Amino acid sequence: MAGYKDELISELGRLASGEYVFDRFRSHLHGDVIDLLPEVFAKITTVDREIVIEEIDLGRIVGKRVCVETDGTDEIVFARRHRRKGLTRFVKGREPEDCSTVAIVLKRDEYSDTYVCLTAYVGAHSEPEPWDRHATLESESFWQTHALIWDDLEIADS
Helix, strand or coil, X not given: CHHHCCCEEEEEEECCCCCEEEEECCCCECCCHHHHHHHHHCCCCCXXXXXXXXEEECCCCCEEECEEXXXXXXXXXXXXXXXXXXXXXXXXXXXCEEECEXXXXXXXXXXXXXXXXXXXXXXXXXXXXXXXXXXXXXXXXXXXXXXEECCHHHECCC
């Protein structure tokens, strides 16, 4: 894992296609998703992809999604989350929703036949936030109709 030598902290498991997956120093695993990763990894075959973006349905409720669709009746606010460069769209007064899917993004290590987990969370795959360097036109559209459920603990101190 020479490409991530100082960033990797632990092995998370193996994909169905055989590659090992490692976490990174600044882990981006949300909530209790780590307990679901063996089952999620067993459903992923990489086919030599550089970036793996998957939404895996586990066929049962596995947690609560906090990124939800919004409409004109929702109270929307913007705030900066911890370790984020831009403002995030939040919705107030909503509760997390039952969910059967886990979203995961993996990146192939450039020096070995392994992957690094960039993020994993209970919920549907969401687009990068509009301020993110990986944002696309789809990102803008997605975040106009979706928001994270407001959580004071997610907000960075000013």
